[in-house]
Structures are given as structure tokens and as C-alpha cells.
Amino acid sequence: AMKLDVDALRYLSKDDFRVLTAVEMGMRNHEIVPAELVDRIAGLKHGGTYKVLKNLLKHKLVHHDSSKYDGFRLTYLGYDFLAIKALVNRGVFAAVGRQIGVGKESDIFEVAAEDGTIMVMKLHRLGRVSFRAVKSKRDYLKHRSSYNWLYLSRLAALKEYAFMKALGEHGFPVPDAVDCNRHCVVMSLVQGYPLVQVKRLQNPDEVLETIVGLVVHLAEHGLIHCDFNEFNIMIDDNEQVTMIDFPQMVSVSHRNAKMYFDRDVECIFKFFSKRFNLSYQEAEDGYDETEADVEEIERPSFSSIAKTAGFLDKELSASGFTRKDQDDIEKFIEGGTEQKDTTSSDDELEDQEQTHIEATDDSVAENIDFLDLEDQKQEDAAASCNVSIQNEDK
Ligand code: ADP
Ligand code: MG
Structure with a gap:
């Protein structure tokens, strides 16, 4: 840790x-x-x-x-x-406490507000795993590896914040999205445990139905979680469900949408079958007639769900997360789009990145009274140095 x-x-x-x-x-x-x-x-x-x-x-x-x-x-x-x-x-919190989670690509800490309220701070570490894998296959980022973990981690945090906020506003059981800065998301603390730690449930079939219902409900809102499993579902003592971890979500209009949807459903069914001994309909033609009298939970079918892709777009962009951000991040998050050659030239890429980074200028800079230099001068200084460095590289 x-x-x-x-x-x-x-x-x-x-x-x-x-x-x-x-x-x-x-x-x-x-x-x-x-x-x-x-x-x-x-x-x-x-x-x-x-x-x-x-x-x-x-x-x-x-x-x-x-x-x-x-x-x-x-x-x-x-x-x-x-x-x-x-x-x-900004007054979001006043103290950082213990680490409560280490994800593949994040570190999670408790933080406390001035009034003692405990919240959760998730620091995204995109690049720790998947970006390296991507990097080895793509060389246009060759000289930009350090730069890009900043950019991608920031994008992942912004995406998570935007989705959490929009989903919460639509009544989904998610943590409250409190704030976001750079690669850091602050959210409410979920009272409960990840499903993977839960050995017994009072009503496992009810919980399973709730969870599968969430996957369906998300799809009806045009979204697929893409990492819906026992690690990203929290259960409290009243067996209420909260879902977490959204940086990899995609739209139902994604070309692999059906696969992701089925995979999310399958993950949940498999886990419940193993851990709580529940049966469910096998995928495709694997339906077993001998078990026909056992009550089974119906497998939702992606094609039968009325989908309104893009339903949340407006809410997402209200948090500053754009369609283009989504396209960018999908290229780097595992389970996102398959590898495809970029048509952007290096210059275009740089322009795009500039735009994103500029959008992060925020309270640190303001609070330390940093911007007393004229912006233009800074850009000039940066640009002139960049040229000389590129020459040195050759
Ligand atoms: P990762 O993307 O690295 O998997 P997650 O968002 O899934 O990160 O968080 C990792 C772990 O941290 C979770 O499995 C959970 O135990 C804990 N955690 C994350 N968010 C919260 C929260 N809001 N409240 C309580 N625990 C949380
Ligand atoms: Mg997770």
C-alpha cells in the first residue's frame, strides 16, 4: 500500500x-x-x-x-x-486519514471535513497498469509517458465524478459525488462492504434481483458499467446495494455494448451461483431442462431493453466531461474499444491535450496567487523551451 x-x-x-x-x-x-x-x-x-x-x-x-x-x-x-x-x-475536507482501498488503478483514503464528516478520496492512477500495456503497443505517446499519466488519471477522475453525479441525480444507488480536482474524486463514504467480503445474505435472491435490475436500469439509461462485479458492489447491513467505480463505463451505442452488458450480467450470476448457490438461466442454448422446477432468475437480454443512448450526455457535460473525453479515455481503459490506429497527428494530439490541461487550471493556482504572470508570457516561455528540447533530442 x-x-x-x-x-x-x-x-x-x-x-x-x-x-x-x-x-x-x-x-x-x-x-x-x-x-x-x-x-x-x-x-x-x-x-x-x-x-x-x-x-x-x-x-x-x-x-x-x-x-x-x-x-x-x-x-x-x-x-x-x-x-x-x-x-x-476549497474547504472540501481538512484532513486525510487511513487508506481503505488499493485498486488496480487507484488508491482510496478516508478524509474528514472540518465538521468531522468522513468521506472518501479516490486518487486515480491510470497508467500504473493499463496505460503501460497500451504504451507498449502504441508509439505515438513514446515521448509523452509521464505527461499522459497525468492527463489520463485526470480524465478518469473527471469521468468518475461526472457519472457519479449524473447517476445519483437519476436515483441510482451510488456514493454522493462531492468534488473533483485533477486525478482526485471526493465522494461520500458508503457504509458497508464490497460484496466479495460478504459470506452470508438474508435474502440473496432479492439482492441478486436488485443488482441485475441495476444493470438493466443502467442500460435503459443508455449506459453499461463494464466492471460490474463483487468488488464494485457494496452491501450494507440492511442488504442495501451501492455501486461504485465508474471510469470504464460505456454507452449502449458502443460497438461492443452487447458483449459488455452480457459480461456484467454473467459476472453477477456466476458469483451468486457460487457464493450463494442460486441458479439462473444459462446463456444461449445451455438451458438445462432437468432443473426446470427450480425457480430461476431470468437473464435479461440486451436486445430487448429499450435504450436511450446518450440520455445522460447533457448531465455529464454539465460536470465538464465531454463526448470527446469519453472517446479519449476509451482508447486507454482496458475493456474499452479495441486497438485502432489514431488518425490524429502528433500536433493534433498535442492541441487536444493542451485544451484539457488548460481546463484544469484551478484553485491551487488561484490560491497561491500564481497567475500574476501574464498567461501569454508563460506560453511563450514554454513554447520556446519546447523547441530547443526537441532539437536536443535528435
Ligand atoms: P478501483 O477502480 O481501484 O477498483 P474502487 O472505486 O472500486 O477502485 O474502490 C476500491 C475499493 O475501495 C472498493 O472495493 C471499496 O472497498 C473501497 N471504496 C471505494 N469507494 C468507496 C466508498 N465511497 N465508500 C466506502 N468504500 C469505498
Ligand atoms: Mg473497483
């Missing part, structure tokens, strides 16, 4: 955050941000930037790379601190 030592947060100064933010901004165009560029963006007097960088390095918030030139990049921890600082400044 990753240790998130937030104590250091308390000791970091305004200048520390200013320089950390400068590294983040530099990463728009650089995998490794030249120290000189960090200095130009941060604009601290008397070589202050270099002293601060040393301090950030000591706290493992940045990584030093001098293989090609003297440069720095954010670590996960550095990115975590920027998100946490922004959310603390």
Missing part, C-alpha cells in the same frame, strides 16, 4: 506550491521540465526556485532527471499534493 504522508503538506510553503505548480504547468509540453523553465514559470526571485526544488525533491514530490538536461517531473505524490491542497483550500 502506498503511504501518503500528508504531514509534509503542513510544512510546505506558498513558494513550494508555486514551484510545484510550475513543474505541473511545464509538463504540458515536457516529459521532463527543464529546471530553467520551472524557474521562469515560477518567477521566484534570487534563484529561489532552485532551493525550493531541492526541498520538493527531498519530499519526493518531484523527480530529478539529468540524463538529457537538468530537469524535473512531478511524481504521483506531487500530483496528489496539488490535488489535496486545492481541495483543502
Whole structure:
């Protein structure tokens, strides 16, 4: 489990955050941000930037790379601190507690609001697993690996937040979406346990019907969860169900929609059959006549569900998550679209990414009074450095 030592947060100064933010901004165009560029963006007097960088390095918030030139990049921890600082400044929470979950691509912590309310903070770590797998197959991201884990993790968090919010507004049992910053989503704490930890249920057939009903209800709203299993379904003491974990959801208009839908259903049926001994209709023609007198739970069929694809689009984009974001993220999340060649040139890709990153400019920058430099100057500094680095690469 990753240790998130937030104590250091308390000791970091305004200048520390200013320089950390400068590294983040530099990463728009650089995998490794030249120290000189960090200095130009941060604009601290008397070589202050270099002293601060040393301090950030000591706290493992940045990584030093001098293989090609003297440069720095954010670590996960550095990115975590920027998100946490922004959310603390916004008054979303005041303290970070213990880690309650380690997913394949996330770390989950308890956080506490000023008034003591406990919530959950999910830090997305896209790139820890699947992005690497993707990266090995695609080379247009060759020089952008560090950059892209920031971008993709941020996109995953935004998607999760947008879906959680929209689903909650439509009455689905999901955690309350509280806020989102960078790769971090804050949500309400679900009282209960993941289904995988539940050994006994009072009414397993009722719970199964509820859960299968959710898959169907989602599809009626134009959505498929795509990772609907005993790890992403929480059950409380009253056997009430809450679903979590949405970064991989797709629309029913996705070309593999039926497969994903059937897979979600099959996952649930298989688990209930094994753990709670419930029977259900076999897929396709595997229906067993000898068990005809056992009461079985009906298998929902994807084709018979009236689907209103795109029903949630408006709500999703209200949270800032666009159709294009969805297309982007599907390329990288396992179980998303099959590999296909991109038609974007590198330049187009860069433009798109720029747009996304610009959209993240937020309260950290504002709160540390970072934007007193004119935006244009920063862009110029970044652009001129980028050119010289590319030349060095050759
Ligand atoms: P991942 O994408 O890494 O699988 P999840 O969102 O599924 O992350 O969360 C991982 C685990 O953390 C869950 O299985 C659950 O035990 C716990 N968890 C996540 N969100 C909450 C929440 N809102 N309340 C309580 N526990 C949660
Ligand atoms: Mg999960």
C-alpha cells in the first residue's frame, strides 16, 4: 500500500506550491521540465526556485532527471499534493486519514471535513497498469509517458465524478459525488462492504434481483458499467446495494455494448451461483431442462431493453466531461474499444491535450496567487523551451 504522508503538506510553503505548480504547468509540453523553465514559470526571485526544488525533491514530490538536461517531473505524490491542497483550500475536507482501498488503478483514503464528516478520496492512477500495456503497443505517446499519466488519471477522475453525479441525480444507488480536482474524486463514504467480503445474505435472491435490475436500469439509461462485479458492489447491513467505480463505463451505442452488458450480467450470476448457490438461466442454448422446477432468475437480454443512448450526455457535460473525453479515455481503459490506429497527428494530439490541461487550471493556482504572470508570457516561455528540447533530442 502506498503511504501518503500528508504531514509534509503542513510544512510546505506558498513558494513550494508555486514551484510545484510550475513543474505541473511545464509538463504540458515536457516529459521532463527543464529546471530553467520551472524557474521562469515560477518567477521566484534570487534563484529561489532552485532551493525550493531541492526541498520538493527531498519530499519526493518531484523527480530529478539529468540524463538529457537538468530537469524535473512531478511524481504521483506531487500530483496528489496539488490535488489535496486545492481541495483543502476549497474547504472540501481538512484532513486525510487511513487508506481503505488499493485498486488496480487507484488508491482510496478516508478524509474528514472540518465538521468531522468522513468521506472518501479516490486518487486515480491510470497508467500504473493499463496505460503501460497500451504504451507498449502504441508509439505515438513514446515521448509523452509521464505527461499522459497525468492527463489520463485526470480524465478518469473527471469521468468518475461526472457519472457519479449524473447517476445519483437519476436515483441510482451510488456514493454522493462531492468534488473533483485533477486525478482526485471526493465522494461520500458508503457504509458497508464490497460484496466479495460478504459470506452470508438474508435474502440473496432479492439482492441478486436488485443488482441485475441495476444493470438493466443502467442500460435503459443508455449506459453499461463494464466492471460490474463483487468488488464494485457494496452491501450494507440492511442488504442495501451501492455501486461504485465508474471510469470504464460505456454507452449502449458502443460497438461492443452487447458483449459488455452480457459480461456484467454473467459476472453477477456466476458469483451468486457460487457464493450463494442460486441458479439462473444459462446463456444461449445451455438451458438445462432437468432443473426446470427450480425457480430461476431470468437473464435479461440486451436486445430487448429499450435504450436511450446518450440520455445522460447533457448531465455529464454539465460536470465538464465531454463526448470527446469519453472517446479519449476509451482508447486507454482496458475493456474499452479495441486497438485502432489514431488518425490524429502528433500536433493534433498535442492541441487536444493542451485544451484539457488548460481546463484544469484551478484553485491551487488561484490560491497561491500564481497567475500574476501574464498567461501569454508563460506560453511563450514554454513554447520556446519546447523547441530547443526537441532539437536536443535528435
Ligand atoms: P478501483 O477502480 O481501484 O477498483 P474502487 O472505486 O472500486 O477502485 O474502490 C476500491 C475499493 O475501495 C472498493 O472495493 C471499496 O472497498 C473501497 N471504496 C471505494 N469507494 C468507496 C466508498 N465511497 N465508500 C466506502 N468504500 C469505498
Ligand atoms: Mg473497483
